[in-house]
Amino acid sequence: MAISERKKKILAAVVDEYIRTAEPVGSKVIAQNAGLGCSSATIRNELAELVNMGYLEQPHTSAGRVPTPMGYRMYVNELMEKQKLSLEETEEINRRLNTKLQQLDDAISDIGRLASQLTDYPALALTAQSTVTIKRFDLIYVDANTFIIVVMLSNNSVKNKLVHLPISVDQSMVQKLSTLFNASFTGIDDEQITPLLISSTERAADDTMGIASVIAAFAIEVLTEANTPSAFITGENRLLSQPEYRDPDKAHRLMSYLSGGGHILPAADSLDGSEVRVFIGPENVAEELKDSSVVIATYDAGDNTKGLIGVVGPTRMDYSTVAAKLGFLASQLSKRLGGGESPPEGLHNKLIIKGDDTNERR
Amino acid sequence: MAISERKKKILAAVVDEYIRTAEPVGSKVIAQNAGLGCSSATIRNELAELVNMGYLEQPHTSAGRVPTPMGYRMYVNELMEKQKLSLEETEEINRRLNTKLQQLDDAISDIGRLASQLTDYPALALTAQSTVTIKRFDLIYVDANTFIIVVMLSNNSVKNKLVHLPISVDQSMVQKLSTLFNASFTGIDDEQITPLLISSTERAADDTMGIASVIAAFAIEVLTEANTPSAFITGENRLLSQPEYRDPDKAHRLMSYLSGGGHILPAADSLDGSEVRVFIGPENVAEELKDSSVVIATYDAGDNTKGLIGVVGPTRMDYSTVAAKLGFLASQLSKRLGGGESPPEGLHNKLIIKGDDTNERR
DNA sequence: GTTGGCACTCTTTGCTTTCGAGTGCTAATA
DNA sequence: TATTAGCACTCGAAAGCAAAGAGTGCCAAC
Numbered sequence: 001m002a003i004s005e006r007k008k009k010i011l012a013a014v015v016d017e018y019i020r021t022a023e024p025v026g027s028k029v030i031a032q033n034a035g036l037g038c039s040s041a042t043i044r045n046e047l048a049e050l051v052n053m054g055y056l057e058q059p060h061t062s063a064g065r066v067p068t069p070m071g072y073r074m075y076v077n078e079l080m081e082k083q084k085l086s087l088e089e090t091e092e093i094n095r096r097l098n099t100k101l102q103q104l105d106d107a108i109s110d111i112g113r114l115a116s117q118l119t120d121y122p123a124l125a126l127t128a129q130s131t132v133t134i135k136r137f138d139l140i141y142v143d144a145n146t147f148i149i150v151v152m153l154s155n156n157s158v159k160n161k162l163v164h165l166p167i168s169v170d171q172s173m174v175q176k177l178s179t180l181f182n183a184s185f186t187g188i189d190d191e192q193i194t195p196l197l198i199s200s201t202e203r204a205a206d207d208t209m210g211i212a213s214v215i216a217a218f219a220i221e222v223l224t225e226a227n228t229p230s231a232f233i234t235g236e237n238r239l240l241s242q243p244e245y246r247d248p249d250k251a252h253r254l255m256s257y258l259s260g261g262g263h264i265l266p267a268a269d270s271l272d273g274s275e276v277r278v279f280i281g282p283e284n285v286a287e288e289l290k291d292s293s294v295v296i297a298t299y300d301a302g303d304n305t306k307g308l309i310g311v312v313g314p315t316r317m318d319y320s321t322v323a324a325k326l327g328f329l330a331s332q333l334s335k336r337l338g339g340g341e342s343p344p345e346g347l348h349n350k351l352i353i354k355g356d357d358t359n360e361r362r
Numbered sequence: 363m364a365i366s367e368r369k370k371k372i373l374a375a376v377v378d379e380y381i382r383t384a385e386p387v388g389s390k391v392i393a394q395n396a397g398l399g400c401s402s403a404t405i406r407n408e409l410a411e412l413v414n415m416g417y418l419e420q421p422h423t424s425a426g427r428v429p430t431p432m433g434y435r436m437y438v439n440e441l442m443e444k445q446k447l448s449l450e451e452t453e454e455i456n457r458r459l460n461t462k463l464q465q466l467d468d469a470i471s472d473i474g475r476l477a478s479q480l481t482d483y484p485a486l487a488l489t490a491q492s493t494v495t496i497k498r499f500d501l502i503y504v505d506a507n508t509f510i511i512v513v514m515l516s517n518n519s520v521k522n523k524l525v526h527l528p529i530s531v532d533q534s535m536v537q538k539l540s541t542l543f544n545a546s547f548t549g550i551d552d553e554q555i556t557p558l559l560i561s562s563t564e565r566a567a568d569d570t571m572g573i574a575s576v577i578a579a580f581a582i583e584v585l586t587e588a589n590t591p592s593a594f595i596t597g598e599n600r601l602l603s604q605p606e607y608r609d610p611d612k613a614h615r616l617m618s619y620l621s622g623g624g625h626i627l628p629a630a631d632s633l634d635g636s637e638v639r640v641f642i643g644p645e646n647v648a649e650e651l652k653d654s655s656v657v658i659a660t661y662d663a664g665d666n667t668k669g670l671i672g673v674v675g676p677t678r679m680d681y682s683t684v685a686a687k688l689g690f691l692a693s694q695l696s697k698r699l700g701g702g703e704s705p706p707e708g709l710h711n712k713l714i715i716k717g718d719d720t721n722e723r724r
Numbered sequence: 725g726t727t728g729g730c731a732c733t734c735t736t737t738g739c740t741t742t743c744g745a746g747t748g749c750t751a752a753t754a
Numbered sequence: 755t756a757t758t759a760g761c762a763c764t765c766g767a768a769a770g771c772a773a774a775g776a777g778t779g780c781c782a783a784c
Contacts, residue, residue, distance in 0.1 A: 026777055041727050044778065062733045062777050138502050140512060148520055150502060150512055158510055160520045237598055237617035240610045248602045248610060255599035388746055403758050406747070424746050424764045 003053065003074075009036055010046050011055055012079040015067050019316050022243045024064030069281040069315060072293070076278050076319050083324035090328060093118065097332055109232040111309060115329060116235030119322050121311040122258060126231040130155075130305040134186050134219060139178035144168040149218050155303040159222045167209055176205050181215060190223035233258045244291075244314040257288040258312065276327045281315045293317045297330035301337045309333075365415065365436075371398055372408050373417055374441040377429050381678050384605045386426030431643040431677060434655070438640050438681050445686035452690060455480065459694055471594040473671060473695065478597030480687045483673040484620060488593040492517075492667040496548050496581060501540035506530040511580050517665040521584045529571055538567050543577060552585035595620045606653075606676040619650040620674065638689045643677045655679045659692035663699045671695075 003011075013034035017025045027047055031040040047065050050056045055071035058064075067075065085093075096114055112125030136152040145168060149161045180201050185193065193216055202212040236255045245251040279294040295317065296310035309330060311322055365373075375396035379387045389409060393402040409427055412418045417433035420426075429437065447455075458476055474487030498514040507530060511523045542563050547555065555578055564574040598617045607613040641656040657679065658672035671692060673684055 024777090028777080039727055040777095041729090042725085044780095045726085048779080058778085060734055061779095063735075064777065136504060138510075140500050140502075142498065142514070148500075148512065148514065150510065150522060152504065152510065152524070156524055158522045158524050160512060160522050162514070162518055162520050235621070237614060237621055240614035240617065246610045248608050248613065251610065252599060252602035255602065259597070259599055386746090390746080401758055402746095403760090404756085407757085410748080420747085422765055423748095425766075426746065 003055075006036060007046055007050060008079055009034060010043060011050055011067075011071060012075060014047075014050075014056060014065055015071060015075040015079070018067055019318055022316060024059055024066050026064040067315075069283065072280045072315055072319070073283075076280070080320045083320040085324050085328055089325070093325070093329060094332065097329075097336065108230070108307060109234065111307075111329075111333065112232045113234045115309045115311060115326065116238060118325050118329070119311045120238055120241070121313040121317070121322065122233060122235045122238055123309065123311045124231060124233050124258070125310075126229055126308050127301065128229055128306040128308065130227060130303070131189060132223065132226040132303065132305070133189055134223065137178065137181040137185055137219075139174045139181070139215070141171045141174040144170070147174050149215055151219060151222050153222070153226055155226065155301070155305055157226070161218050163214060163218075165211070169209075169211060173205065173207070173211075177201075177207065177212060177215065180205050181219075185216070185219055190220050190227065193220050193223075231261045233261070239313075242314050244316065254288055254292060254312075257286070276323045276330070278319060278323065291315065293319075295319065295322050295326055297326040299330040299333040299337065301333070307333065307337075365417075368398060369408055369412060370441055371396060372405060373412060373429075373433060374437060376409075376412075376418060376427055377433060377437040377441070380429060381680055384678060386421055386428050388426040429678075431645065434642045434677055434681070435645075438642070442682045445682040447686050447690055451687070455687070455691060456694065459691075459698065470592070470669060471596065473669075473691075474594045475596045477671045477673060477688065477691060478600065480691070481673045481684050482600055482603070483675040483679070483684065484595060484597045484600055485671065485673045486593060486595050486620070487672075488591055488670050489663065490591055490668040490670065492589060492665070493551060494585065494588040494665065494667070495551055496585065499540065499543040499547055499581075501536045501543070501577070503533045503536040506532070509536050511577055513581060513584050515584070515588055517588070517663070517667055519588070523580050525576060525580075527573070531571075531573060535567065535569070535573075539563075539569065539574060539577065542567050543581075547578070547581055552582050552589065555582050555585075593623045595623070601675075604676050606678065616650055616654060616674075619648070638685045638692070640681060640685065653677065655681075657681065657684045657688055659688040661692040661695040661699070663695070669695065669699075
C-alpha cells in the first residue's frame with residue numbers, strides 16, 4: 001500500500017512534534033499545527049492507518065502516537081526538511097575548527113568534543129584502518145647514553161621517542177643507524193618489518209647491542225598505532241539530559257558501552273560515501289544501541305585515511321539538525337585535512353604550519 | 363565531651379554498615395554485628411548521644427542513623443582500619459602500570475583510567491604547575507619547504523612539529539637556526555622568550571622570512587602546555603551505579619562539572635605531602651562537590667613536577683579501600699617516574715626505554 | 725471522504741490506609 | 755549507675771482506590 005501525500009505530512013508532523021516534546025502526539029495538536037485543513041477525526045483515521053502500516057505505534061490503547069523505527073526511517077529518507085545551517089553556525093564551527101586544527105593535526109578526540117558540544121549529544125570520533133607508512137627516519141644523538149628517534153609518517157604526522165641506554169653509544173653509530181633505517185625502513189608497512197630485516201640492519205651497522213631492534217620496535221609500534229582504528233567518546237553525560245535516559249540503569253548501560261570504546265567500529269566498515277548516515281534503533285548491530293540512534297559522517301583525512309564523527313542519542317533525535325551539523329563539520333574536515341596541499345583556511349596570512357605534537361590515544 | 367571507646371566502636375560500625383548497604387543503620391544490626399556484648403537498647407542510648415555530638419544524623423525521626431560529614435571525618439581520621447592490599451591486588455596494579463608506562467611516559471589520562479577501574483569511581487588525574495624548560499632544540503630538514511622542529515624538555519619528554527613553508531629554505535639555513543636556537547632558547551622558561559630574543563635570533567640567522575618566529579612560537583606553545591596544569595576525568599559513568607546518584611539530574615550536574623575539567627584544581631594547590639588526602643562533602647570548596655567526597659593522592663613525577671590522582675564518589679565512599687589503592691598507585695608512580703635515574707621495574711632485562719610519544723591533552 | 729459527537733480505555737495524580745522498621749522513654753534489674 | 759526489656763509512638767514506604775484527563779475508536783450525519 002502506497003503512502004499518500006497527506007499521510008506523509010501527518011507522519012512528518014508527528015515525528016517533528018515528538019522530537020520536540022518527547023510526548024506521544026495526539027490527533028488534536030496535529031490538526032491544529034500541521035496546517036492541513038481537516039479535523040482531528042480525519043487525522044485519527046489517518047493515524048490509525050499509519051499505525052497499521054507500521055510507521056507509528058501507541059504506547060497503550062488510549063495514548064497519542066509515537067514513531068516506530070520504520071517511521072523515523074521514512075522521516076529521515078523522505079520527509080524531513082534538510083536543515084541549512086545559519087551563517088552564524090557555520091562561522092562558529094569554522095572558528096572553532098581553526099583553533100583546534102592550528103594546534104593539532106589529528107586531534108580526533110578534540111573533534112569529537114566539538115561534535116558533542118555542537119549537537120548536545122554524546123559524540124564519537126574514530127579513524128579507520130589505513131595504510132600509513134614511514135616516510136622518513138631520523139635519530140638525534142643527545143649524549144652517550146641517549147638519543148631521540150624521530151619518525152615522519154606518510155600522513156605527515158611526526159612521532160618521537162627518547163631512548164635511554166644503559167650502555168654507551170658514540171655519535172657515529174647513531175649516525176650510521178639513522179642512515180640505514182632511512183634507507184630500509186621507509187615506505188614499508190609494519191608487516192614488512194621482519195626479524196630478518198632487523199638483523200640485517202644490525203649487521204650492517206655493526207650493532208652488537210641490539211639498538212637496532214629497539215628502534216625497529218618503535219617503528220612497529222608507531223605504524224601499528226597509526227594503522228589501528230582508534231575511537232574516542234566524549235560528552236557521555238549529555239545522555240542524561242534526554243528524558244529517555246532518565247532511568248539510571250539504562251543510561252549506565254549505554255554509557256558503559258560507549259566508554260568501552262571502539263565497539264561502534266562495526267558501523268565503520270562501510271566508510272565509503274561521504275554523505276551523512278543514520279542508523280535508527282534496531283538498525284544498529286550492537287545490542288546496546290538497539291533503542292538508540294547513531295548519526296555518522298565521514299571525512300577524508302588524506303593519505304588514504306578516513307575519519308568518522310558521529311553522535312549517539314535516543315531514536316527521538318533531532319536528525320535534521322544533527323545531520324546538517326555533522327555533515328558540515330565533516331566537509332570542513334575533509335577540506336582541511338584531505339586536500340593535503342591546500343592550506344587550511346584562516347592561516348594563509350602567516351606561514352603555513354601543519355603541526356603535529358600529539359598522538360591520539362588508543 | 364570526649365568520645366568513649368565504645369562510642370567509637372559503634373560509630374565505626376555504623377559507618378562500615380552504611381558504606382556497605384547505603385541504608386540507614388538501626389540499633390539492632392549493630393547489636394548483632396558489632397560484637398560488643400550489649401543490647402540494642404544500650405546501643406540506642408549511645409546512638410542518641412552520637413547524634414547529639416554531631417557524628418550521626420537521622421533522615422527522619424524514626425529511621426536508622428546515617429553518618430554526618432563530621433562522622434566520616436572521625437572515621438577516616440581515627441576509626442577505619444587501614445586496608446592492606448592483597449598481594450594479588452598490588453601485582454595487578456603493577457602489571458597494569460608496566461604496560462601503561464612502557465608505552466607512555468606522561469600518560470596521565472591512562473593513569474586516571476586505571477584509577478577509575480581500580481576503584482570503580484570516577485577518577486581524575488592532573489599535573490601541577492611546574493617549571494619545565496627546554497633542554498635541547500633540533501631542526502630536521504626534510505625538503506625545501508619542510509622541516510621538523512624537535513624539542514626536548516627538561517622533564518625528558520620530546521615534542522615535535524612539522525612545519526610546512528610556502529617559501530623555500532635551504533638546508534644550511536635550517537642548520538644555522540638549529541644551532542642558534544639550541545644556544546639561546548634552552549634552559550629558559552616561556553616568559554623569557556621575548557620579541558627581543560626572537561628578533562635578535564632572526565638577525566643572527568639572516569632570517570628575513572620570519573621562520574625564527576614560527577619556531578619560537580612553537581617553543582612557547584610547548585612550554586606553556588608543559589607548564590600548564592592539565593586535568594582528565596575518566597569513568598564518569600561509574601557514578602550512575604551509586605544509589606546516591608540515581609537522580610539523573612543530580613548525576614548530570616556532577617558529571618557535567620567533572621567533565622568540565624580542571625575545576626578541581628583548587629584542591630591541588632596543596633600538593634605537598636605525599637600521603638593520601640580525603641575531602642568529605644562540605645569540606646570541598648567547589649559547590650558541586652559539597653555532597654560528594656574526593657580522595658586524592660599525589661606523586662612525584664620528577665623534574666619538579668607533581669602529579670595527582672583522585673577519585674570522586676558519594677560521601678558514603680569506601681574510604682579505606684580507595685585510600686589504600688590510590689596510595690599504592692601513587693607510590694608506584696613516584697617510584698617509576700620520580701627517581702629519574704632508577705629504571706622502572708619490569709624492564710631491566712631489556713634496554714631501558716624512557717619513551718614519550720604522546721602529549722597529554724589540555 | 726469528512727466531521728461532530730460520544731462512549732470507552734488507560735494512564736496519571738492525589739488521597740487514604742496499612743504496614744513495619746526503628747525510635748524514645750520508662751520501669752525493672754544487676 | 756549502667757544496662758536492659760518492654761511498649762507506645764512516629765514516620766516513611768507501599769498498596770489500594772477514586773477521580774481526572776487525554777486520546778482513541780466508531781457511528782451516524784453531512
